[in-house]
Amino acid sequence: MSAPVLQVENLHVHYQTSAGIVKAVNGVSFQLQKGERLGLVGESGSGKTTTALAIMRMLEGPARIAGGEVILDEIDLLKLSDDEMRMVRFDRISMVPQGAMNSLNPVMRIREQIRDIFEAHGRALARSEVEATIAKLLARVGLRPEVAGMYPHELSGGMKQRVCIAMAIALKPQVIIADEPTSALDVVVQRQVVETLGDVQRELDAAVILVGHDMGLMAQFVDRIGVMYAGRLVELSPVAHVFSSPMHPYARQLISSIPNLEEKRLFKGIPGVAPSLLDPPSGCPFHPRCSEAMARCSVEVPALCETAPDRWVACLLYDEVLSHDPTS
Amino acid sequence: MTPLLEAQHVRKTFLTGGFFKRTETVALNDFSLAIDEQQPIITAIAGESGSGKTTLARLLLGVIVPSSGSVRYKGVDVSSMKRDQWRAFRQDVQAIYQDPFEVYNPFYRVDHVLTTPIAKFKLARTSAEAADLIDATLRKVGLRPEETLGRYPHQLSGGQRQRIMIARALLLRPKIIIADEPVSMVDASLRATVLESLLRLHEEFGISLIYITHDLTTAYQLCRDIKILYRGSVVETGDVEQVIKQPQHPYTQLLVGSIPLPDPSRRWGEDTTTGTRQSDVALTGCLFADRCPRLMDRCTTATPPLFQTSATRATACYLYEGETQASANAFAEQPIANEVS
Numbered sequence A: 001m002s003a004p005v006l007q008v009e010n011l012h013v014h015y016q017t018s019a020g021i022v023k024a025v026n027g028v029s030f031q032l033q034k035g036e037r038l039g040l041v042g043e044s045g046s047g048k049t050t051t052a053l054a055i056m057r058m059l060e061g062p063a064r065i066a067g068g069e070v071i072l073d074e075i076d077l078l079k080l081s082d083d084e085m086r087m088v089r090f091d092r093i094s095m096v097p098q099g100a101m102n103s104l105n106p107v108m109r110i111r112e113q114i115r116d117i118f119e120a121h122g123r124a125l126a127r128s129e130v131e132a133t134i135a136k137l138l139a140r141v142g143l144r145p146e147v148a149g150m151y152p153h154e155l156s157g158g159m160k161q162r163v164c165i166a167m168a169i170a171l172k173p174q175v176i177i178a179d180e181p182t183s184a185l186d187v188v189v190q191r192q193v194v195e196t197l198g199d200v201q202r203e204l205d206a207a208v209i210l211v212g213h214d215m216g217l218m219a220q221f222v223d224r225i226g227v228m229y230a231g232r233l234v235e236l237s238p239v240a241h242v243f244s245s246p247m248h249p250y251a252r253q254l255i256s257s258i259p260n261l262e263e264k265r266l267f268k269g270i271p272g273v274a275p276s277l278l279d280p281p282s283g284c285p286f287h288p289r290c291s292e293a294m295a296r297c298s299v300e301v302p303a304l305c306e307t308a309p310d311r312w313v314a315c316l317l318y319d320e321v322l323s324h325d326p327t328s
Numbered sequence B: 001m002t003p004l005l006e007a008q009h010v011r012k013t014f015l016t017g018g019f020f021k022r023t024e025t026v027a028l029n030d031f032s033l034a035i036d037e038q039q040p041i042i043t044a045i046a047g048e049s050g051s052g053k054t055t056l057a058r059l060l061l062g063v064i065v066p067s068s069g070s071v072r073y074k075g076v077d078v079s080s081m082k083r084d085q086w087r088a089f090r091q092d093v094q095a096i097y098q099d100p101f102e103v104y105n106p107f108y109r110v111d112h113v114l115t116t117p118i119a120k121f122k123l124a125r126t127s128a129e130a131a132d133l134i135d136a137t138l139r140k141v142g143l144r145p146e147e148t149l150g151r152y153p154h155q156l157s158g159g160q161r162q163r164i165m166i167a168r169a170l171l172l173r174p175k176i177i178i179a180d181e182p183v184s185m186v187d188a189s190l191r192a193t194v195l196e197s198l199l200r201l202h203e204e205f206g207i208s209l210i211y212i213t214h215d216l217t218t219a220y221q222l223c224r225d226i227k228i229l230y231r232g233s234v235v236e237t238g239d240v241e242q243v244i245k246q247p248q249h250p251y252t253q254l255l256v257g258s259i260p261l262p263d264p265s266r267r268w269g270e271d272t273t274t275g276t277r278q279s280d281v282a283l284t285g286c287l288f289a290d291r292c293p294r295l296m297d298r299c300t301t302a303t304p305p306l307f308q309t310s311a312t313r314a315t316a317c318y319l320y321e322g323e324t325q326a327s328a329n330a331f332a333e334q335p336i337a338n339e340v341s
């Protein structure tokens, strides 16, 4: 396999609150190949957005990257100065943030907002090329050129989402992170937005990280899925495997809680409450809710291990299998 | 009998655009619905982004007033209620708003969202009782009280904020809950947990639920009937099983055909879209005509009314013209509640 475009190594992120330190991301590691589409799913509050923001160095307030590396093309982004990082954003790696539609500047026309991105990266467009460049960019996401002259409030939710995607791809980055880019859209528009993202991704041969809860969308769009629980990546496998034979008990329950159109009123939520991030349980963070927990699980923290080719899981059940399997 | 809450031929328009060129957007058109206290409903409202769903919720909650038609609570027009009626209305009809990023005041801790209604509606006698109530309600939506209370809104994830709004609605034990995309930002497992608790409220306490959503699968899971909105009008309404399994209106067909299946081996079908709509200019005739694969001459000349296509459903499309015509609120007057068992 070729060298990955993005490599996240043992990332830790903490938030300081009055009640103590929230360990929102706890040793997350993964690699992203060129042109790959990775889905990031998992419990609400498990640290997906925090991971994405940490990679982008866009964390705010009392957040602190407590450790780890984020390597983009052999450069550790966490070691760059703020100014250097500003040049990398949009140019090499860009993000469509959660609730992106609200991130547009309400008093600026779309044209100015897009032009700013070029300017801020020392690629100011000549007067003569502004219109054509912006029109081409908007066309890429299926928007008419007139949209350039509009203000955000004049656009529908789906149109604003596409503007955000257009901005994210304006400088042709190698990595695009999209945090729930379609959770507010109807399925028709959702499909158009996601297909747009897919087309652009293929055209640029960029890698995409899609963060979200819509498992249908994940099934249709990504190549691999990472499942997060309590600040950790507990499973990382090709999409078909995650849906057909998830390994981690949390991933299994998550998959089985997906509703379908065959049977009604089958609500299969996972009993119990997500673990504390202030005072996490000892051992595996899922053990208090896990139906297969063993005595060891409350003591040992399982590491993410490759139990089969390209299938990674952080669970002691598989550790047993490995150590007791005479063939391994 | 007077319904608890009733919308009669409600229409809402907004003026938008610049100083010189103002255009009128019809956000909701001729919408009717009635909720009887004795026959609680559990209805989904789905449809295009921007089709008027949130506008409908705000109208039913009395936050905005209709341009024409009326919203009545126990027979009294919501826009002209006396103080004590308004107060009772505000307790009986609760909202779970769509955007958890918008509703919070960033300067108050999230506790505020829960303690205010307890004080206002005197839901607890002592502060210990109030604390217990808050504690129990937060747990119902999968939140840890000790790690939620005391925080500011920005210190919580999107899904956590959304669940506090649900906790607030549960706390108040209203008669009607209008939930606008209540679980769009939480994972599948929590979605199931939260929707199940809403369903339990409906079944055990007879609370009516209006579930506004883009997620047709959960609408199907939870609700008995569904209304599909397109550009402010109801284009199809009826039994959820029938509408989702055999959609009649071409827009509903497009919508159902676009549901992403949670199965990587079954790809989205061929794209059936005839593009997005090109303009907001009011057309004469059917609002879906400019995208409809089954366009007929008549579709561009007159607006199709809702045709009652069976005892339990109606569709606003000339393809079903042979069938008898439904009055806009046929479903409201005879809740489908009874005959599905």
Ligand SMILES: Nc1ncnc2c1ncn2[C@@H]1O[C@H](COP(=O)(O)OP(=O)(O)OP(=O)(O)O)[C@@H](O)[C@H]1O
Pocket: A015, A016, A017, A022, A024, A043, A044, A045, A046, A047, A048, A049, A050, A051, A061, A062, A277, B154, B155, B156, B157, B158, B159, B160, B185, B186, B187
């Ligand atoms: N500014 C903050 N201060 C303190 N804690 C925070 C802050 N921002 C987030 N957190 C906490 O960090 C954890 C991870 O949050 P994050 O937003 O990354 O979750 P997420 O996986 O994106 O969730 P969702 O799916 O609900 O969007 C949550 O428990 C959240 O409460």
Ligand SMILES: Nc1ncnc2c1ncn2[C@@H]1O[C@H](COP(=O)(O)OP(=O)(O)OP(=O)(O)O)[C@@H](O)[C@H]1O
Pocket: A157, A184, A185, A186, B014, B015, B016, B025, B026, B027, B048, B049, B050, B051, B052, B053, B054, B055, B056, B098
């Ligand atoms: N205050 C307002 N001023 C002007 N136009 C408005 C206002 N509120 C809503 N609209 C318009 O009314 C229409 C319906 O909007 P509404 O928010 O009800 O849609 P929705 O169905 O809730 O959409 P979504 O699925 O994106 O939440 C849209 O065209 C919107 O732009």
Ligand SMILES: [Mg+2]
Pocket: A048, A049, A050, A098, B157, B158
């Ligand atoms: Mg998030």
Ligand SMILES: [Mg+2]
Pocket: B053, B054, B055, B098, B180
């Ligand atoms: Mg809405």
